[in-house]
Amino acid sequence: MATKFKIKKGDQVMVIAGDDKGKTGEVLQVLPKKEAVIVAGCKMAKKAIKPSEQNKEGGFANAEMPIHISNVKKVEA
Template sequence: MSRTKTHVKKGDNVVVISGAAKGAQGVVLEVQPGKGRVLVEGVRMIKKAIKPTQQNQSGGFQDKEGPIHISNVKRVDAPVKEKKKKVAKKKVKA
C-alpha cells in the first residue's frame, strides 16, 4: 500500500488559484489523496437532497462543500525556504 504525498493537509489555510472559485480562501476540511481532491471550507458549496427521517422529518436540502482538485489550491502560510549563499573560496598561490 503506497501513500500519496500532498502539499496540503487538514487544517491548512489555502487559496484557490484557478477554477470557478478562484481567489477564495479557506481551511482544508478533508484531503482525498487517492482521488487528488480536497474539501475547502466555504468553497464550491453544493446542495444535497435529504430524505425525511425520524430525526429530520421535514427533509429538504443541505448545503455542503464539494471537492476541488488539489492542484487548484495553494497554501497561504507556506514556509519559505531560505537559499544558502555559496561563499567563493579564494585560491592562494604559493
Template sequence: MSRIKTHVKKGDLVEVTSGVEQGKQGHVLQVLPQKGYVLVEGVRMIKKSVRPSQDKPQGGFAEREGTIHISNVKVVESKK
C-alpha cells in the same frame, strides 16, 4: 499500497488558484489523496438532498462543501 504525498494537510489555510471559486480562501476540512481532491471550508458549496429522518422529518436540501482538485489550491498558511 504506497502512501500518496500531497502539498496540503487538514487544517491548512489555502487559496483557490483557478476555476469559478478563484481567489477564495478557506481551511482544508478533508484531503482525499487517492482521488486527488480536497474539501475547503466555505468553497464550492453544493446542495445535497436529504431523506426524511427524525432530525429533519420533512427532508429537503442541505448545503455542504464540494471537492476541488488538489492542483487548483495553494497553501497560504500551513498548520504546524
C-alpha cells in the same frame, strides 16, 4: 497508489482555478485517492436530504464538494 501532498488538514489554502478562484479557506479534509481537498466555504452545492426519523421534513442542505489538489495553493497564515 495515492501520493503524498504538501497540503494537510487544517492548512489555509487559496483556490487558484475554477468558480471559486481567489477564495481562501481552511482544508477540512484531504482525499488522497481522488487527489482532492475539501475547503471550507468553497465549491458549495445543494444536497437533497430525504425525510427520516431525525429530520421529518427533509429538504436541502449546502455542502462543500471536493476541489482537485492542483487547483489550490497553500497560503502562509
